[in-house]
Amino acid sequence: MPRSEPGSTPSSATAPVSAGIGTRECLHCTVRHLAVCSALSCDEVQALEQITTSLPVPMGATLARTGEPRTHVFTVTEGALRLVRTLADGRRQVNGFVLPGDYVGLSGSDQHRYDIEAIAESRVCRVPAVQMRDLRQRYPHLERKLLQRACQELDAAHDNALALARLQPPERLADFLLRLAAREALQGQVGNRVALPMGRGDIADHLGLTMETVSRTFTKLRQQGLIALPHLNVVEILDFAGLQKLANDDLR
Missing domain, CATH: 1.10.10.10 (Winged helix-like DNA-binding domain superfamily/Winged helix DNA-binding domain)
Known part of the structure; x- marks a missing residue:
């Protein structure tokens, strides 16, 4: 079963965790077809479920801050997050919005490049980055799914850059x-x-x-x-x- 941790309302990277979700809930998750875990079979989902924590993120809470070590990856299952960076002149740039089924953690950096903030009552599945890397090596089809997701995000970034140029x-x-x-x-x-x-x-x-x-x-x-x-x-x-x-x- 996913781990369950006590906690209080988060204002930084630490957030409260509810009771863990079971494999049955993982398999019947309403956004599983959109998430990277859709690459895994029923049996393989159990391996992911063992290292996954279900984490509520209250509206207005910050899941991670720019520059903090990237120790976990996340999949949004409910609500919505925003990726925010404060520019040198103090202006705020919202790089993107993270919606149910989206994966947060496709980065070559060891640190978070954006603040990750909840703009609605949200819930994420949290997995330690090191254990996720081990799982990717264990299941190459999961690695391929993540590569596909990275390509989709790159295409979306290009489309957004074009939109901003209009x-x-x-x-x-x-x-x-x-x-x-x-x-x-x-x-x-x-x-x-x-x-x-x-x-x-x-x-x-x-x-x-x-x-x-x-x-x-x-x-x-x-x-x-x-x-x-x-x-x-x-x-x-x-x-x-x-x-x-x-x-x-x-x-x-």
Whole structure:
């Protein structure tokens, strides 16, 4: 069984751990098909489960800080995290958002390169980095899955860099919403509603815009009939083709 540790509400890398999850729960995890552990057979999952700790991460808590030793890797099973770096001039850069099924720990560095913060009530599966490395050597198909994930993250980083190079905020926001919609489709979400666990300020710091610009751009997309805003944290995409055209026009 995964280890269980006592703890209190985290404000740094140390966070409380609930009772461990069992192999049956691992096999029936709703995001297992998105996670790297999907590469493992039922029997092999038991080996992973032996070194895994289920860890609740309260909203606002910091799972790890920039520069701290990278002693663990994580898979998000609930909620959402953000990867944040503070620049030399004090500005905040949100490098990305970590959603259920995402793996945190694909890095050649021995230290964390970003602050990892919870932007919603979250839960992660935590595995010691050394033991994960041993497991990768034991199961080459897990290593291949991690390589595939690394390639996907590299592609996503290139796409995001291209989006940031665009001059018009509507193009950036349209691209961002479409990427979230594609992710929800992978999770099996049906319909045209996209959840936004991140706030407008996080979106602004991720897209290189001001919060006021992001708010105005949401309003503009709504006025154009591309989206509806039934709730602050929900976007309803009314015109996928129109949103895709907006996001891709500058690539032609």
